[in-house]
Amino acid sequence: MSTIEVTNLSKSYGSVQALDDVSFTIPDGEFVVLLGESGAGKSTLLRCLNGITKPTSGSITIDGEPVKGPRNDVAMIFQQHYLLEQMSAYSNALTGALGRTSFLESLFGRYETDDKHEALRALDTVGLLDQANQRAGHMSGGQQQRVGIARALVQNPNLLLADEPVASLDPASAENVMRYIRRAAAERDLSTIASLHQVNIAREFGERFLGMKNGELVFDGYRDDFTVDVIDEIYGDIETDAIRTERTADEPDGRPAQSGARAHEY
Numbered sequence: 723m724s725t726i727e728v729t730n731l732s733k734s735y736g737s738v739q740a741l742d743d744v745s746f747t748i749p750d751g752e753f754v755v756l757l758g759e760s761g762a763g764k765s766t767l768l769r770c771l772n773g774i775t776k777p778t779s780g781s782i783t784i785d786g787e788p789v790k791g792p793r794n795d796v797a798m799i800f801q802q803h804y805l806l807e808q809m810s811a812y813s814n815a816l817t818g819a820l821g822r823t824s825f826l827e828s829l830f831g832r833y834e835t836d837d838k839h840e841a842l843r844a845l846d847t848v849g850l851l852d853q854a855n856q857r858a859g860h861m862s863g864g865q866q867q868r869v870g871i872a873r874a875l876v877q878n879p880n881l882l883l884a885d886e887p888v889a890s891l892d893p894a895s896a897e898n899v900m901r902y903i904r905r906a907a908a909e910r911d912l913s914t915i916a917s918l919h920q921v922n923i924a925r926e927f928g929e930r931f932l933g934m935k936n937g938e939l940v941f942d943g944y945r946d947d948f949t950v951d952v953i954d955e956i957y958g959d960i961e962t963d964a965i966r967t968e969r970t971a972d973e974p975d976g977r978p979a980q981s982g983a984r985a986h987e988y
């Protein structure tokens with residue numbers, strides 16, 4: 723767990739302003755959902771937080787320490803899980819410990835006992851302990867993504883980033899995987915930022931919401947302020963009729979329906 727401070731962060735690619743003066747602070751252990759249309763700047767922001775992309779200006783600190791490049795205490799879950807398909811779920815989870823294992827040790831599969839325990843604990847967190855020996859390539863997409871989460875947990879991060887972790891899954895698997903990400907974050911009191919395209923899933927699992935548009939942070943707030951009008955602002959002219967209808971039926975005060983509600987899926 724960590725406090726993340728992003729201050730006046732900008733990133734341009736030639737004439738494209740991918741991030742435009744973005745600032746926010748995330749306290750210890752918060753579960754943040756990042757929303758925005760395609761091209762809004764979500765991946766760029768996550769890559770800057772991960773130290774893979776260098777911002778044009780501004781700064782990011784984790785517990786006061788500036789992010790200057792990739793760091794072991796920041797783990798990332800991707801849409802594509804990049805697992806070693808011939809290897810077991812357990813061996814894949816263990817690769818999360820590579821950052822603290824020498825090349826030769828990893829080559830011969832010699833990991834520390836603590837790391838082995840950590841891999842089993844992580845598989846337990848994502849509900850796959852009984853499938854630890856299963857080949858990753860033989861698992862379903864949702865299970866593979868859960869192995870990817872376990873691998874990220876074995877890294878023992880202070881900050882967990884997830885870039886559209888459920889974009890390629892069917893709705894039921896997507897919910898399941900999100901449930902495990904939240905569980906992992908809650909068990910470890912882990913500050914987490916997950917970018918999502920599905921507004922209904924965001925509303926179900928998000929604690930705090932960051933909305934981006936054209937590289938700018940256009941919304942930063944909690945569940946009660948995350949109204950349909952805010953969703954309209956983030957997504958522009960996308961249809962929000964389904965949510966509005968649901969809002970009128972469920973909650974006349976204008977707040978989006980809470981956990982379990984199904985809205986239009988973007």
Ligand SMILES: Nc1ncnc2c1ncn2[C@@H]1O[C@H](COP(=O)(O)OP(=O)(O)OP(=O)(O)O)[C@@H](O)[C@H]1O
Pocket residue numbers: 735738739740758759760761762763764765766767
């Ligand atoms: N390496 C790059 N080189 C040039 N332009 C880039 C690069 N990466 C991103 N961009 C541009 O920066 C803007 C923001 O892109 P980014 O991938 O961060 O958006 P996004 O919100 O994550 O989109 P998506 O949801 O489609 O992944 C876009 O206009 C994109 O074309």
